[in-house]
Amino acid sequence: xxxxxxxxxxxxxxxxxxxxxxxxxxxxxxxxxxxxxxxxxxxxxxxxxxxxxxxxxxxxxxxxxxxxxxxxxxxxxxxxxxxxxxxxxxxxxxxxxxxxxxxxxxxxxxxxxxxxxxxxxxxxxxxxxxxxxxxxxxxxxxxxxxxxxxxxxxxxxxxxxxxxxxxxxxxxxxxxxxxxxxxxxxxxxxxxxxxxxxxxxxxxxxxxxxxxxxxxxxxxxxxxxxxxxxxxxxxxxxxxxxxxxxxxxxxxxxxxxxxxxxxxxxxxxxxxxxxxxxxxxxxxxxxxxxxxxxxxxxxxxxxxxxxxxxxxxxxxxxxxxxxxxxxxxxxxxxxxx
Amino acid sequence: xxxxxxxxxxxxxxxxxxxxxxxxxxxxxxxxxxxxxxxxxxxxxxxxxxxxxxxxxxxxxxxxxxxxxxxxxxxxxxxxxxxxxxxxxxxxxxxxxxxxxxxxxxxxxxxxxxxxxxxxxxxxxxxxxxxxxxxxxxxxxxxxxxxxxxxxxxxxxxxxxxxxxxxxxxxxxxxxxxxxxxxxxxxxxxxxxxxxxxxxxxxxxxxxxxxxxxxxxxxxxxxxxxxxxxxxxxxxxxxxxxxxxxxxxxxxxxxxxxxxxxxxxxxxxxxxxxxxxxxxxxxxxxxxxxxxxxxxxxxxxxxxxxxxxxxxxxxxxxxxxxxxxxxxxxxxxxxxxxxxxxxx
Numbered sequence: 063x064x065x066x067x068x069x070x071x072x073x074x075x076x077x078x079x080x081x082x083x084x085x086x087x088x089x090x091x092x093x094x095x096x097x098x099x100x101x102x103x104x105x106x107x108x109x110x111x112x113x114x115x116x117x118x119x120x121x122x123x124x125x126x127x128x129x130x131x132x133x134x135x136x137x138x139x140x141x142x143x144x145x146x147x148x149x150x151x152x153x154x155x156x157x158x159x160x161x162x163x164x165x166x167x168x169x170x171x172x173x174x175x176x177x178x179x180x181x182x183x184x185x186x187x188x189x190x191x192x193x194x195x196x197x198x199x200x201x202x203x204x205x206x207x208x209x210x211x212x213x214x215x216x217x218x219x220x221x222x223x224x225x226x227x228x229x230x231x232x233x234x235x236x237x238x239x240x241x242x243x244x245x246x247x248x249x250x251x252x253x254x255x256x257x258x259x260x261x262x263x264x265x266x267x268x269x270x271x272x273x274x275x276x277x278x279x280x281x282x283x284x285x286x287x288x289x290x291x292x293x294x295x296x297x298x299x300x301x302x303x304x305x306x307x308x309x310x311x312x313x314x315x316x317x318x319x320x321x322x323x324x325x326x327x328x329x330x331x332x333x334x335x336x337x338x339x340x341x342x343x344x345x346x347x348x349x350x351x352x353x354x355x356x357x358x359x360x361x362x363x364x365x366x367x368x369x370x371x372x373x374x375x376x377x378x379x380x381x382x383x384x385x386x387x388x389x390x391x392x393x394x395x396x397x398x399x
Numbered sequence: 400x401x402x403x404x405x406x407x408x409x410x411x412x413x414x415x416x417x418x419x420x421x422x423x424x425x426x427x428x429x430x431x432x433x434x435x436x437x438x439x440x441x442x443x444x445x446x447x448x449x450x451x452x453x454x455x456x457x458x459x460x461x462x463x464x465x466x467x468x469x470x471x472x473x474x475x476x477x478x479x480x481x482x483x484x485x486x487x488x489x490x491x492x493x494x495x496x497x498x499x500x501x502x503x504x505x506x507x508x509x510x511x512x513x514x515x516x517x518x519x520x521x522x523x524x525x526x527x528x529x530x531x532x533x534x535x536x537x538x539x540x541x542x543x544x545x546x547x548x549x550x551x552x553x554x555x556x557x558x559x560x561x562x563x564x565x566x567x568x569x570x571x572x573x574x575x576x577x578x579x580x581x582x583x584x585x586x587x588x589x590x591x592x593x594x595x596x597x598x599x600x601x602x603x604x605x606x607x608x609x610x611x612x613x614x615x616x617x618x619x620x621x622x623x624x625x626x627x628x629x630x631x632x633x634x635x636x637x638x639x640x641x642x643x644x645x646x647x648x649x650x651x652x653x654x655x656x657x658x659x660x661x662x663x664x665x666x667x668x669x670x671x672x673x674x675x676x677x678x679x680x681x682x683x684x685x686x687x688x689x690x691x692x693x694x695x696x697x698x699x700x701x702x703x704x705x706x707x708x709x710x711x712x713x714x715x716x717x718x719x720x721x722x723x724x725x726x727x728x729x730x731x732x733x734x735x736x737x738x739x740x741x742x743x
Contacts, residue, residue: 296501302457303496304516304567305489315504322506394551395505 100126162365171369182350192274201285223279232345250347288320333381337374403430410467425631438622493573497580499560503552510548558589630687641714
């Protein structure tokens with residue numbers, strides 16, 4: 063078990079390095095390969111009327127003339143020991159862990175990321191509670207009453223839920239519940255939990271529901287399929303033959319086995335979501351990682367994009383790691399295999 | 400008042416499907432006393448397993464039609480409340496399934512599953528139940544049961560798993576035990592041990608035992624009485640010695656001919672029964688076995704048109720469902736079939 067954990071941890075670290083190298087390459091190497099010069103890369107960081115000399119100087123300052131691996135090495139080094147960025151008028155220090163420095167907002171990226179994690183985490187946890195509860199219970203009921211009106215209704219709704227994109231359901235939700243009925247908060251009113259839990263809840267209620275609708279639909283379908291498969295297993299017949307009550311047969315034997323594969327999918331979904339629920343945060347103007355990524359991309363702010371990408375990758379890798387370890391807890395065959 | 404311990408009267412189980420109604424069991428009757436063993440034999444799809452699941456009430460009422468009567472120790476089970484049957488299930492009547500790996504839950508330890516079976520029917524603490532589970536595991540011959548009790552099914556070998564399965568079935572001292580192909584998934588060497596174990600435990604608990612199998616060797620080993628099923632019907636019934644020494648149904652002859660036996664000189668010349676088991680949706684007209692029966696021409700066309708009744712035959716408690724006259728069947732067995740089997 064210990065070696066299993068160590069092996070998984072090691073693999074996770076290697077994976078993060080590969081992701082960082084690939085991301086870095088996408089933003090700094092690929093443009094060069096398709097014809098961009100250090101000067102064209104540098105024009106983004108100077109004013110419109112800059113002379114070629116100024117551009118050359120900036121490109122030099124930013125290290126764009128150095129080989130790509132030197133640039134990557136410098137970026138990685140900054141994460142561990144920090145770095146100084148010369149922005150022309152002064153030299154700004156970016157302390158470790160330094161995930162880059164934005165020349166547009168003149169701020170290091172890392173504190174921004176830290177500030178935004180709680181927002182995204184609030185969104186993801188609340189939505190996950192809702193979707194796991196509603197998705198799994200709908201799926202179980204559908205499977206147990208297969209072919210009934212309830213099953214067919216639930217599955218039709220879930221098909222709609224899976225198909226409708228967040229930017230549609232989110233907009234309609236805002237229009238109906240926030241502006242017409244005024245039950246929920248309009249967009250852009252996020253308040254941190256530590257400041258005012260009531261306002262926090264009020265602002266997040268609609269985003270939670272909108273996210274949960276989409277995921278519940280997917281989880282209901284997955285749970286239903288898993289339950290139907292499990293209920294056909296021989297060990298369910300054995301459980302019944304032992305004289306167990308029908309509820310225990312379905313829950314303790316059926317659901318227990320059906321939920322295990324769902325755990326993997328949940329880990330991935332949840333990790334992706336903490337990494338930034340881009341559409342949801344953009345629709346509801348929630349100041350989380352997703353909105354941060356969205357703004358960074360719109361403004362062409364490369365250091366921010368790079369930083370938030372790494373953050374997202376980190377969460378996905380960690381979520382996967384936790385799922386792998388949890389799997390060993392829930393499935394005894396993995397534990398010893 | 401005191402009828403037989405287990406009695407089935409005209410049991411019919413059918414499943415409506417899109418292709419038509421599947422008549423899996425069609426008018427089955429038999430009885431069994433405590434301490435006795437009944438072997439039910441037949442090919443795949445002859446209705447053996449459906450019968451056993453029917454006795455335990457494990458068919459889903461939504462997709463199966465069950466009619467007839469099943470009497471267990473004075474209780475009728477088919478019209479009984481489902482909750483009442485549930486309380487008998489695993490308690491007064493228990494079942495051992497064919498494939499112990501897929502029949503045990505992979506996520507729970509063997510001990511947990513036995514404890515669960517015990518505590519459904521006994522209001523005891525987990526500790527007491529666990530001790531009882533360990534005792535049971537020891538009784539079915541699992542070494543170091545106090546350590547193996549926390550193992551998971553996949554950590555057991557096939558034979559050990561089947562022993563654990565038997566321990567689970569016997570944990571509530573059932574008076575009726577149904578074993579559905581209990582040794583099919585096991586090595587031959589382990590098969591003998593498991594059969595031996597079941598026989599010993601049956602004697603200890605004085606339970607009625609039904610062994611469902613397609614292996615006549617298993618039946619020869621354990622059964623007092625034998626019921627041969629074909630197309631959902633009983634086609635021959637009798638004591639084990641009757642069925643093995645003076646069988647009268649051509650299908651039983653075929654089964655005996657296709658059974659490998661070490662005491663016969665030429666092991667390579669097994670004689671299979673020609674053709675395939677009948678479709679349970681469209682059973683052949685007349686006698687269900689007639690398309691595969693070598694003696695059908697001797698029935699003067701009756702085999703093709705009239706369904707034969709189950710009537711008394713030569714041996715003790717002997718019943719046969721065949722158009723041929725008893726004397727003719729006995730003559731064919733003695734003069735045509737038996738010599739061939741022995742020459743094989």
